[in-house]
Amino acid sequence: MLTKRIIPCLDIKDGRTVKGVNFVDLRDAGDPVELAAFYADAGADELVFLDISATEERRKTLAELVRRVAEKVNIPFTVGGGISSSKDVDLLLHNGADKISINSSAVKNPQLIDELVSKFGSQCIVVAIDAKKINGEWKVHLVGGKVPTEVELFQWAAEVEQRGAGEILFTSMDHDGTKNGFANEALRRLSTERNIPIIASGGAGTFQHFVDTFKEGRADAALAASVFHFREMEISELKMKLKQHDVPVRL
Template sequence: MLTKRIIPCLDIKNGRTVKGVNFVDLRDAGDPVELAKQYANQGADELVFLDISATLEGRGTTLDMVLHVAEQVNIPFTVGGGISSVEHVDALLQCGADKVSINSSAVKRPELVNELSNKFGSQCVVVAIDAKQIDGQWKVHLAGGSIPTEIDLFEWAKEVEERGAGEILFTSMDHDGTKNGFANEALARLSEELNIPIIASGGAGNVQHFVDTFKEGKSDAALAASVFHFGEIPIPELKKELKSNNIEVRL
């Protein structure tokens, strides 16, 4: 059976990991390659690197980083953050990224999803959607969740699926950072209305939250950052616990 995936997310700035990382046996916690190898050894199923560099120069170093990760890490990884052109995606894939995730750029120019899936295949196009509830309606937000739009989450998700997205990475701004669990109701609706995999993001605080998002949220994968980086939830223990809850995982 296809297993549920556990995906640590690493924020990258100028080629280095930024969020505080608390791995005792890591020589250099700022080195994305070291960290990625560590996660691969722990049983992470995939990795996501989110580039938050503000400058072109910073972005350039990310390309180098992608090359080094591809050289040394033997599990799939996605690169996202500030990607808005076919050329940029081409360069990332040439460096060995397996998938790219696009977010605001797809909202600004939805044809980008078609262009990428036609040229590189749906399997490497992840559309990331940040949304939060306004008067009970899930509305898409841009630029890391700071700019609200009138776009409905479910309509947008359906549209990008039709345009060729291979996967949706849905972050609930209402849940992100709260450690109170994932947005399972919205996730389950996405999973029912769409026929591509859905990655849950935002809200992971404990093991039960992962159990809930796979069972109630019908998520195909769950992404988290701080609970993994600070060692609050070790991946091997998380997976064992999921297994004992009858959730299929790779052990």
């Protein structure tokens, strides 16, 4: 039986992890490779690296990091952040990334999804969508959720699937950082309407939040950052709790 995935997300700036504190057992928790290996051993099903650097050197630094991760880590990982061309994607995949995620660049140029899918295949193209509810309607936001657009979430998700993306990573800006639970109502609609896997993101705070997003939100995977980075929750314990609630997980 296909299991639900738990995905820690690592924010990367200039080749280093941005968050991550309570890792006294790691020599260097700022080293994404060491942190990634830690999560892989702890039972993470997949990893996401989100690059937030803004330097000229970012492409090269990120490609080197991807290669080091691929050398060391034996679970799949996705790389996102500022990817806007098939040249960017080619470099990351050739250095060992399993999937890449695009976000703002896809909203600005939806054709990019078709182009990447035809070149690299659906299986490695994730479209990340950041959205926020404005006057009762979910609107897609750009640049890490800062810039609102007129694009409606569910229509955009339908277009993303139709253009061939293999997966959708949905972050609710209303829930992100609140630790009050995932946007399960929107997730449930996305997961029911779409026929590609949906990754839930934004709002993880307790074990119950994960149970709820898999059961009520019907998410295929759940992504979180701070609850893992600050050691508020151990992945092994989370998975035991999920299993107790009859959510299929890899143990």
